[in-house]
Structures are given as C-alpha cells and as structure tokens.
Amino acid sequence: MSVVAMTVNGKPASADVEPRTLLVQFIREQLGLTGTHVGCDTSQCGACVVHVDGRAVKSCTMLAAQAEGAEVLTIEGLAANGDLHPVQKAFREHHGLQCGFCTPGMIMTAVDLIRRKPELDEETVRDELEGNICRCTGYHNIVKAILAASQEMR
Amino acid sequence: MSGAVTAEGIGQPVRRKEDFRFITGNGHYTDDIARARQTWAYFLRSPHAHARIKSIDTSVAEAAPGVVAIFTGRHVADDGLGGLICGWTVTSKDGAPMKVGPHPILALDTVRYVGDHVAMVVAETLADARAAAELIDVDYEALPAAVALSTCQDEETAQVHVEAPRNTCFEWELGNKAETEAAFAKADRVVKLDLTNNRLIPNAMEPRAAIGEYDKGSGIYTLHTTSQNPHVARLVLSAFVGVAPEHKLRVVAPDVGGGFGSKIFIYAEETACVWAAAKVGRPIKWTGDRSEAFLSDAHGRDHLSHAELALDKDGKFLGLRVKTVANLGAYLSTFSASVPTYLYGTLLSGQYDLPAIYVEVDGVYTHTAPVDAYRGAGRPEATYLVERIVETAARETGIDPAELRRRNYIRTFPHQTPVIMNYDAGDYEASLEAAMEAIDYKSFAARKSEAASRGKLRGIGMSSYIEACGLAPSAAVGSLGAGVGLWESAEVRVNPTGNIEVLTGSHSHGQGHETTFAQLVASRLGVPLDNVEIVHGDTDKVQFGMGTYGSRSGAVGMSAIVRALDKIEAKAKKIAAHLMEAAVEDIVFENGTFTVQGTDKSLAWAELSLAAYTAHGFPSADIEPGLKEGAFYDPTNFTFPAGCHICEVEIDPDTGITRIVKFVAVDDFGTVINPMIVEGQVHGGIAQGIGQALLEHGVYDPDSGQLVTGSYMDYCMPRADDLPNFTLGFTKTVCPSNPLGMKGCGEAGAIASPPAIINAVTDALGIRDIEMPATPARVWEALQSAAPRAAAE
Numbered sequence: 001m002s003v004v005a006m007t008v009n010g011k012p013a014s015a016d017v018e019p020r021t022l023l024v025q026f027i028r029e030q031l032g033l034t035g036t037h038v039g040c041d042t043s044q045c046g047a048c049v050v051h052v053d054g055r056a057v058k059s060c061t062m063l064a065a066q067a068e069g070a071e072v073l074t075i076e077g078l079a080a081n082g083d084l085h086p087v088q089k090a091f092r093e094h095h096g097l098q099c100g101f102c103t104p105g106m107i108m109t110a111v112d113l114i115r116r117k118p119e120l121d122e123e124t125v126r127d128e129l130e131g132n133i134c135r136c137t138g139y140h141n142i143v144k145a146i147l148a149a150s151q152e153m154r
Numbered sequence: 155m156s157g158a159v160t161a162e163g164i165g166q167p168v169r170r171k172e173d174f175r176f177i178t179g180n181g182h183y184t185d186d187i188a189r190a191r192q193t194w195a196y197f198l199r200s201p202h203a204h205a206r207i208k209s210i211d212t213s214v215a216e217a218a219p220g221v222v223a224i225f226t227g228r229h230v231a232d233d234g235l236g237g238l239i240c241g242w243t244v245t246s247k248d249g250a251p252m253k254v255g256p257h258p259i260l261a262l263d264t265v266r267y268v269g270d271h272v273a274m275v276v277a278e279t280l281a282d283a284r285a286a287a288e289l290i291d292v293d294y295e296a297l298p299a300a301v302a303l304s305t306c307q308d309e310e311t312a313q314v315h316v317e318a319p320r321n322t323c324f325e326w327e328l329g330n331k332a333e334t335e336a337a338f339a340k341a342d343r344v345v346k347l348d349l350t351n352n353r354l355i356p357n358a359m360e361p362r363a364a365i366g367e368y369d370k371g372s373g374i375y376t377l378h379t380t381s382q383n384p385h386v387a388r389l390v391l392s393a394f395v396g397v398a399p400e401h402k403l404r405v406v407a408p409d410v411g412g413g414f415g416s417k418i419f420i421y422a423e424e425t426a427c428v429w430a431a432a433k434v435g436r437p438i439k440w441t442g443d444r445s446e447a448f449l450s451d452a453h454g455r456d457h458l459s460h461a462e463l464a465l466d467k468d469g470k471f472l473g474l475r476v477k478t479v480a481n482l483g484a485y486l487s488t489f490s491a492s493v494p495t496y497l498y499g500t501l502l503s504g505q506y507d508l509p510a511i512y513v514e515v516d517g518v519y520t521h522t523a524p525v526d527a528y529r530g531a532g533r534p535e536a537t538y539l540v541e542r543i544v545e546t547a548a549r550e551t552g553i554d555p556a557e558l559r560r561r562n563y564i565r566t567f568p569h570q571t572p573v574i575m576n577y578d579a580g581d582y583e584a585s586l587e588a589a590m591e592a593i594d595y596k597s598f599a600a601r602k603s604e605a606a607s608r609g610k611l612r613g614i615g616m617s618s619y620i621e622a623c624g625l626a627p628s629a630a631v632g633s634l635g636a637g638v639g640l641w642e643s644a645e646v647r648v649n650p651t652g653n654i655e656v657l658t659g660s661h662s663h664g665q666g667h668e669t670t671f672a673q674l675v676a677s678r679l680g681v682p683l684d685n686v687e688i689v690h691g692d693t694d695k696v697q698f699g700m701g702t703y704g705s706r707s708g709a710v711g712m713s714a715i716v717r718a719l720d721k722i723e724a725k726a727k728k729i730a731a732h733l734m735e736a737a738v739e740d741i742v743f744e745n746g747t748f749t750v751q752g753t754d755k756s757l758a759w760a761e762l763s764l765a766a767y768t769a770h771g772f773p774s775a776d777i778e779p780g781l782k783e784g785a786f787y788d789p790t791n792f793t794f795p796a797g798c799h800i801c802e803v804e805i806d807p808d809t810g811i812t813r814i815v816k817f818v819a820v821d822d823f824g825t826v827i828n829p830m831i832v833e834g835q836v837h838g839g840i841a842q843g844i845g846q847a848l849l850e851h852g853v854y855d856p857d858s859g860q861l862v863t864g865s866y867m868d869y870c871m872p873r874a875d876d877l878p879n880f881t882l883g884f885t886k887t888v889c890p891s892n893p894l895g896m897k898g899c900g901e902a903g904a905i906a907s908p909p910a911i912i913n914a915v916t917d918a919l920g921i922r923d924i925e926m927p928a929t930p931a932r933v934w935e936a937l938q939s940a941a942p943r944a945a946a947e
Contacts, residue, residue, distance in 0.1 A: 095833075102411075138880065
C-alpha cells in the first residue's frame with residue numbers, strides 16, 4: 001500500500017492504495033466520484049475517459065500511481081460554478097444520450113476533441129469517436145451534439 | 155384529451171428531464187451504490203463447455219486473506235432453493251410439453267457451458283475474492299460438447315440434459331399445414347432459401363451487477379439489481395427460487411445502463427447475492443466484468459432455417475413453409491422458449507397476404523450460454539427470413555422488388571393471418587413510397603454506374619417489415635403458454651400542493667419514460683412538466699408491474715396511466731362540483747382549471763388538490779378525501795408497427811469493406827408522444843441491425859465450446875465510424891387497440907434493418923446470398939468465388 005496524491009476537479013485528493021490500483025478505481029472507490037464508469041476490460045469502450053493534465057485518457061488503462069501529482073478532471077468537475085459545459089448542454093439539447101452509461105466518457109472525449117480540433121466535420125467526429133462505444137444511440141445524435149457544441153464554442 | 159397543445163405536450167420533442175444526472179455524472183447505477191460493511195462476490199466459472207464435477211475442495215480458498223465465505227451448488231441445494239425457471243411453456247407437435255432440465259443457481263454435478271457458475275466467493279475486497287477463487291480446487295471430468303447448431307441433434311452428439319433426447323427441447327409448429335401443402339402443389343414457382351440468423355451478444359454498456367442485503371431484525375431482503383423488470387425478479391425469486399416470501403423481498407432496479415432484453419432475465423448472480431446475504435450477515439456486492447457479460451449474459455438470435463415460398467405466375471404469394479432449428483443454449487432462460495416460437499412464427503406473414511403458412515421450429519440445447527430475447531426477440535429472425543426470400547423471389551422472377559411487394563401487400567384491415575396475428579391497421583404502400591422517395595430510388599442506376607467508374611460496387615436493398623409488440627394481451631399469451639400476464643399498472647398520486655407522482659410498472663433504462671410519461675400527464679392535467687415526477691423501479695414504491703421490453707411501455711404502460719388519469723379526472727370533477735356547488739355534469743376541466751359551464755366560477759388545480767386533502771366539509775358518504783387513483787391496463791391486441799427500410803451500400807472490391815452510403819427508415823408507430831425520443835430509438839435499433847448484418851457474431855469453437863468472441867477484441871461492436879447518419883420518416887395509422895393509438899418503437903430498427911442491408915450487399919455483389927455478418931472477409935471471398943481476380947489488377 002502506498003499513498004497516491006493528485007488534484008481532482010481542482011481539489012487535492014489522496015488515498016493509501018495498493019500499487020496495482022487503476023486510476024478509475026481510485027476515482028470511483030477512493031474518491032466516491034462514480035460518474036466515471038467501467039464498461040469493458042480491454043480498454044475499448046471509453047466509458048472511463050477522464051482528463052489527466054488536460055488530455056483525454058482511459059482511466060482503466062492507467063494506474064493511479066501514474067497520475068501522481070497530476071491534474072485530473074472528471075465529468076463531475078466539468079460544469080464550472082454550476083453552469084453546464086457547452087458539450088453537456090449540447091448532449092441534452094440534441095438527445096445524445098439514452099441510458100447515460102457511456103455518456104460521461106463520451107462527453108470527456110468530446111471536450112478533448114473540440115479543444116484539439118476546433119473545426120470539425122462529421123467524418124472527423126466519427127473517426128475520433130472510435131474509442132467510445134455507445135449501444136443505445138447509434139451515434140447519430142452524439143455526432144450532432146458534438147458538432148453543435150464545437151460550433152458554439154468557436 | 156382536455157390538455158391544450160403546448161410546447162411540453164404530446165407530440166413535442168421535449169428535452170429529457172432525466173438527462174441532468176447523466177450528463178453531470180450523478181447517475182446511480184448499481185455499481186455506484188456502496189453499502190456499509192459490504193462484501194464483494196466473485197463467481198468461479200466453468201472453463202469447460204461440458205464437464206462432470208467430481209469434487210470441489212474450497213478448504214484452501216476459505217483460508218485465503220479476506221475471505222468471508224464460499225458457496226457451492228451443494229450449499230444452495232442443502233438450503234432447498236429452487237432453480238431458475240423459464241416462464242413460458244411451449245408444447246410440441248405431439249402434445250408433449252417442452253423438455254426441461256434443471257437450471258441450478260450454482261452447478262451441482264455438471265457444468266454445461268463455458269462460464270457456467272460453479273462457486274461464489276464472498277470476501278472483503280474484489281481482489282481478495284478473485285485471488286481466493288483461483289485457490290478453489292475443482293476436479294472436472296471434461297466431456298465432449300454439443301456446440302454446432304447443425305449437428306446438435308445428431309444421435310452421436312453429447313447430451314446437454316438427460317431429459318431432452320437429441321438435445322431437442324421442443325418440436326413446435328404453427329400455421330395451416332394442409333392449406334400450405336395444397337398451395338405448394340399448385341404453385342407455378344417455388345423459391346428456396348437457407349438462412350442463418352447469426353448469434354449475437356447484447357452488450358449493454360453497463361455490465362450486470364447486484365447488491366444483496368438482509369436485515370436480521372425485520373427479516374427483509376433487499377436486492378439492488380440491473381433489471382428491466384424488478385417485480386418479475388421479485389416474483390421469480392420468491393415463488394420459484396424460494397429466497398424469501400414476496401412480502402419480505404424488496405427489489406430495486408436503479409439507473410440501469412441499457413438492457414435490450416438481456417436484463418429481463420433472472421440470473422444466478424443476483425440470486426446468489428441476495429440469498430447468501432442472510433448467510434453472511436453483510437451486504438454482498440457483485441459487478442460483472444465485460445468478459446463475464448460475454449460468457450453469461452443471455453445471447454440472442456442463432457437460428458438455422460430452410461424456407462420455401464410458393465408463387466403463381468403473376469408473382470402472387472401462395473404459401474410459405476419454414477423449418478427452423480433455434481438454439482436455446484445450455485439452459486432455458488426466463489423467456490427463452492417464447493422467442494423462436496410465438497414471437498417468431500407469428501410474424502412469418504410479413505406485410506403480405508399469405509393465405510397459407512406452415513412453420514416448424516425445433517428448439518435445441520447446446521453447450522453454450524443460454525439464448526433469450528434480444529432487441530426484437532423473434533421478430534428480427536422472422537423479418538430476415540421473409541424479406542430475404544421475397545427479395546430472392548424478385549430476382550428469380552425478374553419482377554422489380556418494389557413491384558413484387560406491392561402485388562402482395564395486405565390492403566384491407568383487420569387482416570387475420572394464418573399464424574395467429576390479426577393485423578389491425580396499416581398502410582404498407584405508403585411507407586414503401588415514402589422510403590423510395592427519400593432515398594431517390596429511381597436514380598439508383600445512375601449512382602451505381604458512377605460508383606462503378608470509380609471501381610466500386612453499389613447495391614440497394616429494401617425491407618418491408620411488420621412486427622408485433624406492445625406485449626401483450628394476457629389471455630392471449632396465457633393461452634399460448636405464458637406463465638404471466640402482460641398488462642401494466644400505473645398509480646397517479648396528486649399531492650396536496652398539486653404536484654404529481656406517477657408510479658409506473660414500466661422501467662426506463664434509456665427510453666426516456668421520466669419525460670414522455672410526464673408529457674402525457676402534464677398535457678392531460680394542464681400542469682407544468684416539472685410538476686410531474688415519474689417513479690419506477692422499486693418494488694417498495696410501485697406495487698406491481700411487468701417491466702419494460704417488447705416495446706410495451708408506450709402502448710401498455712402509458713395506457714395504464716391514461717386509465718388512472720381518467721379516474722383522477724372523474725374524482726376531481728366530483729370534488730370541484732362539490733366545492734363550486736354545481737352538478738358534476740356542468741364541470742368543465744381544461745388547461746388545469748375547473749369551471750362551471752355557463753358561469754364565471756373557476757377553481758385552479760392547486761386549489762382543488764389542497765381541498766381534496768383538507769377535506770373540510772366533504773360529503774364523506776359520497777367522496778373520500780385524497781386524490782390518488784390506480785389502474786391496471788390489459789391490452790386487447792398486440793400492436794403492429796410497420797414500415798419500409800431501404801439501404802444503399804458501396805463496396806470496395808479490394809478490401810471487401812461495405813460502406814453504408816444512405817440508410818432510410820420510414821416507420822408507422824401510430825401516435826408519437828416525443829418524436830425526438832422515437833427517432834433516438836430508431837437510430838439505436840438500426841445501429842444494432844447494422845451490427846448484426848455487417849459486424850457482430852457470437853462464435854463458439856465447435857470442438858471445445860470455448861467462446862472465441864469473448865471480448866471487444868474479437869466481437870465487433872458498431873462504432874461511430876462504422877455507421878452513417880440515418881434518414882428517418884414517419885407515416886401514421888392510428889393503433890385502434892389502445893387509448894393513445896400508440897404502436898411502440900423500441901425494437902423496429904433492429905427488426906427491419908438486417909434484410910435491407912443484406913439485400914443491398916447481395917445486390918452490389920450480384921450474388922444470391924451471403925451470410926451475416928457480411929464482414930469484409932466474407933464479401934471479399936464471395937467476390938473471389940464469383941469472379942476470381944487476376945494477381946495483378
């Protein structure tokens with residue numbers, strides 16, 4: 001067991017955990033931030049995506065210890081001062097979610113995507129979503145939501 | 155309806171109330187819930203498809219760090235627990251009931267599929283439980299396994315259950331056999347087709363999970379579980395498995411991350427967790443990982459069929475005969491027997507006036523995971539068969555596919571098919587025309603040659619589908635072998651301050667009921683949408699319900715709400731009449747206000763609701779205080795969504811990759827409450843249909859019975875770059891059998907789309923048939939067989 005410490009959603013967070021603890025386990029179990037989800041065991045579904053030092057990362061594929069000292073942003077930290085992020089608003093406006101399970105990871109991926117590529121088209125969005133699996137929506141409205149949010153954020 | 159058309163009313167694309175918690179990470183899925191002093195469960199599973207358990211030694215494992223208890227089939231049997239049941243009895247042609255072997259919670263002496271449950275380890279942490287499970291010593295005698303559907307009924311194949319010789323659970327039939335034989339005897343042409351409906355693995359994004367608890371003081375068990383139907387789980391666990399009496403068992407299905415049928419069924423894991431919680435004296439939590447979901451969630455589809463269509467010289471269909479072998483897996487799952495029988499054979503008429511239909515279905519066991527309902531449940535299998543053989547007939551006769559369909563559509567209603575279903579209303583040609591228009595069907599030839607000039611192969615394919623859902627009239631399904639009725643319940647509670655709670659037996663795991671049900675209530679009672687709270691998923695709150703599947707929550711669930719609202723309105727008017735000293739007949743209720751006809755007297759909703767609960771001066775002989783009414787609604791018929799899907803593909807002959815360039819769906823769902831949500835349901839359904847047609851396949855090794863496609867590495871889920879945008883259209887014939895005129899929409903996309911896609915692919919390749927999934931490898935092979943390419947092109 002060893003203490004791992006980082007900043008999560010702007011606040012210091014630390015816990016004494018086994019070295020093999022995944023970042024997603026640290027977030028969910030130690031910090032009680034259950035918005036980040038586990039959907040698979042082969043790093044493919046993207047339900048676990050968070051931001052580590054400003055970049056989208058699959059938190060199931062990273063040890064908590066690897067995030068030592070890092071700035072971590074989870075879905076719970078996205079709405080600043082209680083105002084929803086434009087991507088969150090767009091997902092609701094365009095019905096980009098149904099069961100909601102893939103949604104936190106999808107939103108975190110989208111936020112990172114828009115930051116990296118402010119000018120987006122449908123093909124690029126679909127290509128960039130390859131690491132996020134949704135079983136409910138068929139992606140049609142997710143793509144719409146991301147394009148709309150990116151427009152709004154320009 | 156007394157509500158005015160408002161921005162929040164029926165027919166409006168109201169944004170979802172439930173979204174806030176999901177977009178901010180504040181959902182409460184089962185794995186998000188933590189209980190004080192909870193322990194963790196891990197299931198030891200069989201590595202063999204078929205084996206005898208000679209002995210299990212848990213002594214070393216029990217001494218491992220953090221272990222609280224280990225349970226095996228012996229513990230379960232000693233406690234007198236029953237096994238898991240199938241709630242639908244199918245009878246064979248010879249009158250014999252289906253042949254069922256035991257389905258124990260934890261295996262006793264035999265394991266029957268890779269992933270079958272052998273032991274449950276309960277420990278302080280999941281890591282402790284996993285580590286301890288590896289120390290359990292199971293002495294297996296591995297046995298040959300029955301895996302392939304095509305050989306599982308052979309004499310020499312291994313038996314899954316002694317109760318079912320030749321692994322045959324039932325030999326079922328439906329239709330008018332004699333008329334069908336006569337039709338074929340006089341046919342001018344018979345078209346034949348062999349079809350495989352490929353095995354699929356549902357893969358809702360949230361893996362199954364459960365938390366079992368027992369309160370020693372009250373004797374009450376609580377189970378949180380990822381279920382589409384908590385009351386059904388409660389009934390099965392109490393009445394059949396015997397975990398606890400029904401009134402001492404609470405089942406809660408909180409936020410559930412998708413189901414698609416796979417979370418209808420009662421599984422070993424949640425059963426073991428709630429049962430063992432009393433033994434252990436602490437809550438037991440289990441969360442499946444994705445590998446376990448692949449191994450042990452109920453799979454879907456998996457049929458082999460031979461079909462023949464008889465036609466006259468003008469292309470008029472005379473008869474259809476079908477023989478299907480349907481995989482049930484190693485054990486009967488909760489609804490499994492109904493899926494390849496009454497949810498399948500009954501749709502073989504399609505949209506066509508087919509006077510003679512005869513279908514035989516052998517339900518068979520194999521040493522694979524149990525197979526049960528998965529989005530569409532029987533209707534995708536029927537639609538695939540009908541629309542592929544109709545397409546094949548079009549090509550063989552040289553009659554244009556749209557024209558052949560037009561010549562055979564049912565045009566007068568009601569229409570009694572030879573396979574039980576009585577179609578109530580529809581206009582099939584309207585959806586065909588609209589779909590052809592939307593995809594610009596007439597210009598396809600030009601697009602095909604343009605693509606050819608680029609070295610690409612274009613094809614177009616259609617699917618005229620009909621399905622039967624809105625499950626279901628209780629008397630009808632009861633007579634067909636169902637052990638349950640398929641009505642639905644609703645209780646509308648008006649609070650003193652005028653806001654409203656609606657307790658529904660439906661369950662939302664993505665369908666948006668918290669919004670659509672509220673739209674209905676808000677528009678009917680003239681109250682703001684935010685003043686209506688939809689309550690679902692807790693057997694402590696909702697008295698009983700049959701849950702959500704079979705596209706029933708609109709047609710059946712909302713009809714129950716309508717009936718309850720009728721009662722609310724009737725009582726509210728009585729109260730209003732009393733308060734305004736008028737006759738009940740003179741009370742007008744509109745936009746949330748009660749007025750007396752011909753006067754300026756009026757009463758606001760909140761005034762009335764408060765008065766109902768203060769009850770000052772109520773004539774108590776005539777009116778009880780309070781304003782709360784419930785209803786149980788039993789449908790009088792199935793509902794029949796129908797439509798036409800058309801798919802245009804472009805295939806790269808070098809890679810075999812099929813790109814869907816356009817997908818058009820025109821659906822008739824009757825009345826639509828929220829078009830945004832309905833479109834979302836169609837998108838998701840089509841995505842799953844594309845998955846079946848081009849990408850997904852649950853594959854077992856035919857010798858060892860190992861699940862080869864056991865993770866997302868090998869099972870190809872549709873991703874955003876596999877799919878196009880969808881073009882949707884709607885026609886409308888009102889459903890005559892429920893008060894809202896709703897048909898339902900949840901499964902249609904998955905039902906209609908696979909044949910449209912395969913019709914397009916075979917059209918592009920110029921071949922008669924290709925198996926699903928039409929992967930790039932299969933497409934490329936088909937091209938080589940048809941016209942081998944020179945080495946250098």
